[in-house]
Amino acid sequence: NAGVMQNPRHLVRRRGQEARLRCSPMKGHSHVYWYRQLPEEGLKFMVYLQKENIIDESGMPKERFSAEFPKEGPSILRIQQVVRGDSAAYFCASSSLGGMGTEAFFGQGTRLTVV
Amino acid sequence: GQQLNQSPQSMFIQEGEDVSMNCTSSSIFNTWLWYKQDPGEGPVLLIALYKAGELTSNGRLTAQFGITRKDSFLNISASIPSDVGIYFCAGQGGSEKLVFGKGTKLTVNP
Numbered sequence: 001n002a003g004v005m006q007n008p009r010h011l012v013r014r015r016g017q018e019a020r021l022r023c024s025p026m027k028g029h030s031h032v033y034w035y036r037q038l039p040e041e042g043l044k045f046m047v048y049l050q051k052e053n054i055i056d057e058s059g060m061p062k063e064r065f066s067a068e069f070p071k072e073g074p075s076i077l078r079i080q081q082v083v084r085g086d087s088a089a090y091f092c093a094s095s096s097l098g099g100m101g102t103e104a105f106f107g108q109g110t111r112l113t114v115v
Numbered sequence: 116g117q118q119l120n121q122s123p124q125s126m127f128i129q130e131g132e133d134v135s136m137n138c139t140s141s142s143i144f145n146t147w148l149w150y151k152q153d154p155g156e157g158p159v160l161l162i163a164l165y166k167a168g169e170l171t172s173n174g175r176l177t178a179q180f181g182i183t184r185k186d187s188f189l190n191i192s193a194s195i196p197s198d199v200g201i202y203f204c205a206g207q208g209g210s211e212k213l214v215f216g217k218g219t220k221l222t223v224n225p
Binding site for chain 1: 155
């Protein structure tokens with residue numbers, strides 16, 4: 001029973017390029033959450049998606065960042081025209097139900113480095 | 116926005132000692148969660164608390180949901196070397212998103 005799978009584990013991009021981060025939730029999970037973690041910091045919420053719908057994107061920057069969770073395939077977090085400040089670890093979590101008190105399981109993260 | 120204050124920031128202890136860490140918030144949370152993160156890995160859920168006053172154990176770990184719903188603590192008894200890592204508290208308020216503390220880095224000396 002595979003856990004939450006994220007790829008790539010490490011991603012290096014030059015300033016101005018695009019970064020695409022993928023997340024395959026646990027089997028049977030239809031709720032996906034993306035978080036960003038800077039060094040020595042806790043995780044910061046970015047966006048919450050249910051299949052084909054964005055439920056809450058209050059933590060995601062309005063420009064350059066977008067997220068999707070199509071009917072088929074993984075959830076994608078897309079960062080256009082990356083800047084050095086986008087360097088961070090990006091974690092995806094999934095749960096079987098939405099709503100408060102639902103336990104979410106995290107992937108191993110994608111570490112993005114912008115050079 | 117909601118913020119969690121987690122303390123201490125770091126702890127250096129001897130194997131066999133007990134450990135205590137806590138989180139406080141200026142706002143109420145409906146759920147408190149404690150996670151452990153190893154270097155290069157994602158957070159792993161240790162304990163989930165759903166009711167004010169609830170005290171829950173998971174092996175050598177014990178956590179409590181404060182009666183005011185604004186705080187929680189995690190205790191680890193008889194620490195062992197594999198307890199090394201960063202421990203995060205997380206709260207869930209009026210929405211599905213989790214608010215994380217900044218973490219407590221635990222070092223256990225054999």
